[in-house]
Amino acid sequence: MIEFEKNHRPLILVTNDDGVDAGGISVLTEVAKEFGNVVVVAPDAAQSGMSNAITVKVPLTLKKVSEDHGLFVYKTNGTPVDCVKLAFNALLPRKPDLILSGINHGSNSSSSVHYSGTLGGAREGAVNEVLSIGFSLLDYRHDARFDAAKPFVRQIINQVIQNKLPDYTFLNVNIPKGNSLKGIKVCRQARGRWVEEFVEREDPRKQKYYWLTGFFQNLEPNSEDTDEYVLKNNFVSVVPCRVDITNHEAIDQLKDQSYEMVAKVIL
Amino acid sequence: MIEFEKNHRPLILVTNDDGVDAGGISVLTEVAKEFGNVVVVAPDAAQSGMSNAITVKVPLTLKKVSEDHGLFVYKTNGTPVDCVKLAFNALLPRKPDLILSGINHGSNSSSSVHYSGTLGGAREGAVNEVLSIGFSLLDYRHDARFDAAKPFVRQIINQVIQNKLPDYTFLNVNIPKGNSLKGIKVCRQARGRWVEEFVEREDPRKQKYYWLTGFFQNLEPNSEDTDEYVLKNNFVSVVPCRVDITNHEAIDQLKDQSYEMVAKVIL
Numbered sequence: 274m275i276e277f278e279k280n281h282r283p284l285i286l287v288t289n290d291d292g293v294d295a296g297g298i299s300v301l302t303e304v305a306k307e308f309g310n311v312v313v314v315a316p317d318a319a320q321s322g323m324s325n326a327i328t329v330k331v332p333l334t335l336k337k338v339s340e341d342h343g344l345f346v347y348k349t350n351g352t353p354v355d356c357v358k359l360a361f362n363a364l365l366p367r368k369p370d371l372i373l374s375g376i377n378h379g380s381n382s383s384s385s386v387h388y389s390g391t392l393g394g395a396r397e398g399a400v401n402e403v404l405s406i407g408f409s410l411l412d413y414r415h416d417a418r419f420d421a422a423k424p425f426v427r428q429i430i431n432q433v434i435q436n437k438l439p440d441y442t443f444l445n446v447n448i449p450k451g452n453s454l455k456g457i458k459v460c461r462q463a464r465g466r467w468v469e470e471f472v473e474r475e476d477p478r479k480q481k482y483y484w485l486t487g488f489f490q491n492l493e494p495n496s497e498d499t500d501e502y503v504l505k506n507n508f509v510s511v512v513p514c515r516v517d518i519t520n521h522e523a524i525d526q527l528k529d530q531s532y533e534m535v536a537k538v539i540l
Numbered sequence: 541m542i543e544f545e546k547n548h549r550p551l552i553l554v555t556n557d558d559g560v561d562a563g564g565i566s567v568l569t570e571v572a573k574e575f576g577n578v579v580v581v582a583p584d585a586a587q588s589g590m591s592n593a594i595t596v597k598v599p600l601t602l603k604k605v606s607e608d609h610g611l612f613v614y615k616t617n618g619t620p621v622d623c624v625k626l627a628f629n630a631l632l633p634r635k636p637d638l639i640l641s642g643i644n645h646g647s648n649s650s651s652s653v654h655y656s657g658t659l660g661g662a663r664e665g666a667v668n669e670v671l672s673i674g675f676s677l678l679d680y681r682h683d684a685r686f687d688a689a690k691p692f693v694r695q696i697i698n699q700v701i702q703n704k705l706p707d708y709t710f711l712n713v714n715i716p717k718g719n720s721l722k723g724i725k726v727c728r729q730a731r732g733r734w735v736e737e738f739v740e741r742e743d744p745r746k747q748k749y750y751w752l753t754g755f756f757q758n759l760e761p762n763s764e765d766t767d768e769y770v771l772k773n774n775f776v777s778v779v780p781c782r783v784d785i786t787n788h789e790a791i792d793q794l795k796d797q798s799y800e801m802v803a804k805v806i807l
Contacts, residue, residue, distance in 0.1 A: 321597075322593055324592035324621075354655070387592045388593070388621070439789070442790055456800065457799055458800055459795050461788060462784050464708070485595060513790035513791065515787045519782070520781060527778065539723070
C-alpha cells in the first residue's frame with residue numbers, strides 16, 4: 274500500500290485508456306496535483322474501446338513507473354476498470370476522494386459513452402460511490418493540444434470537489450479543441466450511433482478479414498440540449514451519467530403486459 | 541449477405557459472450573428458431589467480462605460454421621458488440637427484428653450489467669433501435685442445465701415480439717437455476733458492487749502478478765423491488781435497461797451549481 278505524508282489533501286486516483294504515456298493523462302495529472310495527493314494507475318498500452326471490460330483470462334501486472342513528491346505512477350496490462358480495481362485493492366491506503374479518467378484523445382459524446390474505456394474507468398469509480406469524472410478532448414491530431422483544456426478541467430474538478438455529485442452519478446465531460454471555447458454547458462446524451470463500414474481485406478491465405486471503421490450519426494441534430502449540439506457550438510459538454518441504468522418508468526408498463534405470469538402458467 | 545427463402549418470419553440475430561460452442565447459445569438458438577429465421581454470430585472463444593468493448597487494434601475474422609434449413613452460424617475473433625456490428629454490416633440482408641444474447645453461464649444482475657459481454661451485445665442492438673434481450677442463467681456448474689430456462693426464455697421472447705419494448709430500452713433477464721422457479725418479476729437493478737480480492741502471485745522472475753477474483757455485495761438486501769431480491773426468491777428477473785444513461789434530474793441541479801460559467805470567467 275502507498276503511504277502519503279500525513280496531510281489533509283484529497284486523495285485522487287487518475288486513470289485513462291490511452292495508456293500511461295499518453296499526452297492527455299499527463300495534463301490531467303498536472304491539474305489533479307493542484308487539488309490533492311495523486312496516484313496514477315494506467316494501462317501500459319492503449320486500451321481504447323474497452324468500455325467497462327475487466328480482465329479475467331490473464332493475470333494482471335502492476336509496476337511502479339515513478340514516485341516523486343506525492344505523485345505515484347503505476348502501469349498495468351489491464352483495462353481502465355482493472356486499473357481502478359487494482360488501485361482500490363492493491364495500492365491505495367483508503368478509498369480515494371476523486372477519480373479522474375482521461376483526458377481521452379478523441380470524443381466520447383453521445384452513445385460513445387458506452388464503448389469508451391475512459392468512461393469505463395469513471396463508471397467503476399461511481400459504482401464504488403467515489404466522485405468520478407471522465408474527460409475527453411475532441412482533437413484528433415497526433416499532437417493534440419491537451420494544454421488548452423486545462424482551465425476547463427480545473428473548473429469542473431473544482432465544482433465537483435465543492436458541490437459533490439448527485440447520488441450514483443458520474444460526469445462525462447467532452448471538450449472541443451482550440452483556444453476559443455465559449456464556456457461550459459450541462460446537457461444530456463444525444464441520441465446517436467456509429468454507422469459502421471467495415472473495410473474488407475484478404476490475407477495471404479485468401480481468408481477475408483475486417484477492420485472496424487465508420488462514422489457517427491447524430492439522430493437528433495436540432496435538439497439544443499444535447500452534448501452533440503453543445504460541442505458543435507464550441508462549448509464544453511458536461512453530461513451527468515447514471516450507474517443505475519434501469520428504465521424505472523418502463524417497469525409498470527411491462528408489468529401491465531403480463532410479463533409476470535406465474536410459473537404454472539408458463540411451464 | 542445471407543439470403544433467406546422469402547417468408548414473413550422475423551429475422552433474429554443470436555449472439556453471446558461465452559463463445560459459439562457454449563451450451564447457453566445452443567439452447568437460446570433452439571428457442572429462437574421457434575420464432576423466426578435465425579443467424580448466429582458469436583465469438584470463437586469466451587469473451588466474458590468484455591462489456592461493450594469493440595475491437596480496434598486487430599482486424600476481425602468472420603467464418604461460417606454451418607448452414608442448415610434457415611439457420612446460419614458464424615464465428616468471429618471479436619467481442620459480442622463486434623458480433624452485432626459484423627452481422628449488421630457484413631451478413632444480414634436487413635436490420636433484424638430481434639437480437640438475443642446469451643444464455644450467459646452465470647449471473648448478470650445488479651451492477652454486473654456493466655461488465656457483461658452478454659449485455660454488451662444486447663445494448664448494441666438497442667443503440668441501433670432493434671428489440672434486444674440479454675439472458676443469463678445463475679447456474680455455475682460446468683454442466684449447467686440451460687434446458688430448464690427454456691420455458692421462461694420462450695415466454696419473454698413472446699412478450700417482446702407481441703408488445704415490443706419501450707423506446708431505447710433493452711431487457712436484462714436473469715434466470716435462477718433449477719426446475720422449481722415461481723415465475724417472472726419485472727424489477728430494477730439492485731445497488732451493489734463486486735468487492736475485489738486480488739490473488740497475488742509471483743512469476744519465476746520474481747515479478748508480482750494478480751488474478752481478479754472477489755465476491756458480490758448487495759448494498760440493499762431488503763429492497764423487494766430489485767433483481768437481487770427477486771432472484772433470491774426463485775423468480776426470473778426482468779430489468780428494462782436504458783441506452784440513454786443521462787441522469788436527467790441532475791441536469792438542473794448541476795446548472796444551479798454554476799457549472800455553466802462562460803469562458804471569459806474561466807480563462
